[in-house]
Amino acid sequence: MDFSYYPGCSLHSTGKEYGQSVELVSEALGLKLHELNDWSCCGATSAHSTNFELSVALPARNLAIADQKGLDIMIPCAACYNRFKTAQHNLNHKEALRATITAGLDDNYSGKAAVRSPIEIFHQDIGLETLKSRVVKKLEGLKPVSYYGCLWLRPSDICDFEDAENPMMLDEIMTSLGAESRNWSFKTDCCGGSLTVSKSDLVEKMVGRLMRMAREAGANCLVTACPLCMANLDMRALGEDALPTFYFTELMALAMGLKGPQNWFGLHNFDPMPLIRSLQLL
């Protein structure tokens, strides 16, 4: 299976271990990722908060580059995914806007490339049975709560992901790796990621609540698929309530016996190695 691949800015810096683990797991599962040629930033929250046209034009350039290839685009970052989906929705539904914005692009925009999440690709295209068959080290003793956050899911008519109030794909991937996925009511609550730099005091409280609720659900870690949630949960959780957070692809690589997890865990702010060692997973 071939996909266009848009890593986005975070996966080259603060979300480095996410980028590396997505790429390694994809390769091991037989997916071929083609990084979009000379891609640029999606504009994230800052563009849509201050300039609507800019927030459509920035993803439009990348969508047009992808349209030339004719492959579905895998986007591991929830924020980029959300901005691509929103821009595509606006361009495909508003003729005047489409005419103005696409006139300034080098490539022809057709709006055909499907924007897809690696969660969905691994869960649906690869499938849980195949994932199970690739597990060499069951993640026994690991009790994650799946944390989806906002941007994969909402607004639900545009994101077209899965049940916006009770998504299950991450939970099911975790179960297929042999982990004991814990159920909780906070999987889609906002962590405040877009305000983590500018309003860190508020955000610490939001993250603290998520950590307390994860503990109450009997979890010993959180699992996420968003570099902004990860940076936020990994940095802003204070005191004894804090739990380690993993990217779901790091745990897939660990269960599949791929080389990399130890290095990636070393990049976390909150060290997950004591937990991993106590469960003899490495």
Add this chain to the structure above:
Amino acid sequence: MGSFLDDVNQRIDGVDIQNCYHCQKCTSGCPMAQVMDFKPNEIIRMVQAGRKDALLRSSAIWLCASCETCVTRCPNAVDIPRLIDVLREMSLEAGVVPQEREVVQFHESFLGTVKRGGRVNEPLMIVSFKIKTGTYFNDVIVGLKMFMKGKLSLFSPRTKNMQAIRRIFRSTAKS
């Protein structure tokens, strides 16, 4: 020129906000409502009442985390996050000094690095934000830790076709 309500609806270019019947589902599920000066459903009512100045000066429009919970749960599909983005743009266009200045300064720093390199360079973005806000000592330890781990590279790859990026910023710039 139409009323404030007409202007807002026109810019939203979707469901008219008068469809709100104030069930307050939006405010109940809003993670930021407790720190906002006006709650999401109050913002809708204020637009209808023409309270433009109060809204453009409010902290609420900048504290919204854009989590999109409200619009997902709204029984009438009123797009409050889009409404708030419209109010943010109107506030910037009117030259209002925002109550939550550092939120706006963050967006300026973020888009500034995109404009210069086509992609976000996180260390340069943070330095620009700190210069704008004077908050030099927040997050220094965690920042250094990330730098030492190679997660904040000063030389992350940029977009090569900068002409295309400049064209996007120029053609969407507000006069």
